Amino acid sequence: MSTKALSIKDIAKKANVSITTVSFIINGKGVEKNISTAVIERIEKIIQEDGYKPNQVARSLRMGTSKIIGLIVEDISNPFFAGIARLIEDKAYKKGYKIIYSSTENQPGKTKELIDLFKSRQVDAYIIAPAEGARIEIEKLLLENKPVVLFDRYLPDLNVNYVGIDNFNASYNAVKQFVKDKRKNIALVTVDIDVEQINHRLDGYKQALIDHQMPFSAGLVIKMPFGQTKEETIDRLVQLFKSHPEIDAVLFATNYLAIGGLMALKQMNKMVNERFSVIAYDDGDVFKLHTPQISAVEQPLDEISDNIINLIFQQISAKEQLAPQQIILSGRLIIR
Template structure:
């Protein structure tokens, strides 16, 4: 299909190319062009489905109408769904989204931020890696609109949107206690990121209230380990602790590894062990039995992050830093 140019519009509207240029750049009235001609040019541009050059528009306005979305792993269902909703919301306000994955790698994250800065994106939505605080500070220093999602750095003055991770884990653990479970394990990674610490804190405090917290029932795994290694570590952990009657997995990839480990070990859910995992996944709905989860309010997080970013992109001088906490949902299925 031939690309429509301002020359095509000028020919169709029977006006000069300069007249079309002034109109589509919102300078028609200023240049003394009549309301009738402005309307005619706009109608022809719409009829021909004219789309202005992104480069030209960027040079004229300093804006690219684009957002850089940096997530941990776009193949993870949580981040994939988050990206989809953010992209839909951005499309509604005529913005495009460039999204990329960090693999929880600090160096990769820093490279992505610099690449998106060079691409002159108008704002950033980021799920930061553990040591990315300095790069976020750089964006703030450059007065670039930025919103963090899923996690944040305590004390850093930047808008963020996250689930109430402490409350979610605390409530899930109490739910297991109310079901009569006494030896409740938790599987976490070794990350020092705030969302993972808060989840474990919520679990621990619920058990301490009952006087039954047992540090031996806490398993920490390396985030970057392979799935085979995770399965082996989970199997070893549960063999050493045969009294465990319930487990809380603090991320869905750990939960998926746990289900495979239990199948190999012949552990029956929920007869032998009750299972709850953070972050819903299609596999949890298809598993027999279906798996109880703590679902993040993905749509709420995505919509709020776009709203906060837009408030900055509209006026970086007057916007207020907002720290938004969203409530998760315990979806009870057959595994408890």
């Protein structure tokens, strides 16, 4: 049976003082609370030697805070989210906070479940890449005045902190690049979920076509159902390329779609070259190592996570309610 951990009571008994005194010292309030330096040192020594660590659960219960930040993403194994998670974890850790995370897999119900779960664990703040149907839950958090920062995906007309990139312009510039390269039939492969981020990627594509006097053809826009297998994605794209041999450029709205696309091309023995270009969202080693190298819209992970963490800590330490900020960074089009 696991030996019980030391409690503040044990330390108090051993030192012949009250638990109040020990508590003050643990929390660095010894001097402020008029505890003699002799006692302070004695207790600190005992704590040190016995390796006493305060029980955070008890502390949470009493204080109503947990020093835990909840992170909700679609899929932690997606390199974009994993990268953000790593950076956020690191920065949070330095301020004494831990991350507890979950993937929603884009299931509407799961967001609610997760938020409830996090709430019941008294997490201090929420970082969320919201899936469809997350709106009401997030509104509730806001009503309860919890620190919340959304990222990657924005919920329109919800007055909430947000960090993301300018997807409209990123798409726009990608298409502009295609036009500059004399591409005539530019396809967009995107995903069939109704979130602003994804919609803007489509809007930017459309607007760029208009501005460059190119026709919009519905047949060149593919909306993949979310959650389909990689094989399905590949099959679907093979079909697309076969039935539309005129396509000479493709913009992929997510990194996994781009990967699927490149696999489809490989399978068909179709080359990316001077007559067929590709641009992917979210840069990665895959694209750098591909032959030929693939152009990409790079999201600045470091900048994004910096901003997220700053917003979170601003809110955590704020006395009164802060006005939500929307931080829009720009994606960098890397042309290869």
